[in-house]
Amino acid sequence: MPTRWIHPGSDSILCVFWFLRLPQLFSTCVAFSLVADMGTLRGAIGNWSMSFWCVCFAMTLIISIVDLRNLYYDFPFYWHNICVTYACYAALICLSASIIYSITYVQFLPDHPYRDQAIAATAFSCIASVLYVIEVAGMRAWYDLEEIFFYEHTMSALLKVLETFVAGVIFAFLSNTSLYLHQPALEWCVAVYSICFILAAVVLLLNLGEWEYMQPRPFSIFQLLLTLLSVLLYVSSMVLWPLYQFSEEFGGMPQRFMDMSCVDELSYNVCDWDQCLAVAILTAINLLMYMVDLVYWARQVSIGTKDVSSAPDSVWSYPVSSQSEDIL
Structure with missing residues (x-):
């Protein structure tokens, strides 16, 4: 039987959490909250984008809890594969939400405080996508350094x-x-x-x-x-x-x-x-x-x-x- 793979140490997990996961949680939460505050004016595209940001926030929170509490051995799959795969999806999701929300909704809004909120939400969504890309690149570099294979390569x-x-x-x-x-x-x-x-x-x-x-x-x-x-x-x-x-x-x-x-x-x-x-x-x-x-x-x-x-x-x-x- 194969031996279990080695997860990064607790210091590395805390570093990722403070410098990437917390900003990811903050960015997706702010984007979701700004659009949710627009009420019925957010439209169908706003609801669609909100669902994307909500999923990213929830999944990032779950992964952070699993990492911080060292619960990754309870999963049937190799945890490093799950984390990198999710980060890839989250980067694509936030990027697509930013693009679709801006070109199909924000540009048609008249000058109004809600328009500023929509622009701010798009900006935070872009920030989140960049943070997820950094996480993917950082995890790839880490596992290359440790000579640990993972599927996303x-x-x-x-x-x-x-x-x-x-x-x-x-x-x-x-x-x-x-x-x-x-x-x-x-x-x-x-x-x-x-x-x-x-x-x-x-x-x-x-x-x-x-x-x-x-x-x-x-x-x-x-x-x-x-x-x-x-x-x-x-x-x-x-x-x-x-x-x-x-x-x-x-x-x-x-x-x-x-x-x-x-x-x-x-x-x-x-x-x-x-x-x-x-x-x-x-x-x-x-x-x-x-x-x-x-x-x-x-x-x-x-x-x-x-x-x-x-x-x-x-x-x-x-x-x-x-x-x-x-x-x-």
């Missing part, structure tokens, strides 16, 4: 994080069920997004637990088949979604002005046509990433390796320093 990990994140943004736009209800082809597209998200999440969880190192498992073939399935499903969505949303022959609206919800230029909500266009663009982006993922795993299978990140048996026997023996 690999191309596969980056692709899986991006694939699931883009799918999450697609789901945010699909919260408007009027975009696809009562259209079997469009409902199929929603099912495709859900199926591929679940498959990518399962693979991500398996990798976080480092199950691919348990012999014997043809893990690269398994990932190749799942990725191929996801590519085929996304190809069908890439064809059906634009066809049924933007082709008059299939009941779609090829021009933006044809959508009555887009007529009011002062509206603080993203109109239906813009949401359909966003889903189409995100579908193309995710299809491209799945195709890159497919090429990656096809190469791994062709050269007879599980993963470019596969480490030797020594990956399970991390060097134990005298300072870390008390942690095990």
Whole structure:
């Protein structure tokens, strides 16, 4: 059985907490509070952004408590993988919230104290995203220094994080069920997004637990088949979604002005046509990433390796320093 990995010492945890986690908690909390104080004027985009900041605040708080109370050994996965993966997601979430909130809501607000609050919330969201990026870079440097392997070093990990994140943004736009209800082809597209998200999440969880190192498992073939399935499903969505949303022959609206919800230029909500266009663009982006993922795993299978990140048996026997023996 592999030995347990070595977690950074308590001094390092406290350093990360005071210099990164506390500012992260403060930034996401302030962004959430400023928008929440706007009441009904925050709009649907404001509610969407608030939910993102709230999730980041809650998860950062939970991770900080686990680290400070040394509870990481109670988790079935390797804790360093969880922390780095979450920091990647949090950076993407805060960055996307900052961009979408500013370009779809803040710029349309008239001069009013609420506009200043919205701008301040966007600024704090940007600060939070920078802090999460610093955390990812710092943790990578730490584990490189300690010669500790973690999954987020690999191309596969980056692709899986991006694939699931883009799918999450697609789901945010699909919260408007009027975009696809009562259209079997469009409902199929929603099912495709859900199926591929679940498959990518399962693979991500398996990798976080480092199950691919348990012999014997043809893990690269398994990932190749799942990725191929996801590519085929996304190809069908890439064809059906634009066809049924933007082709008059299939009941779609090829021009933006044809959508009555887009007529009011002062509206603080993203109109239906813009949401359909966003889903189409995100579908193309995710299809491209799945195709890159497919090429990656096809190469791994062709050269007879599980993963470019596969480490030797020594990956399970991390060097134990005298300072870390008390942690095990």
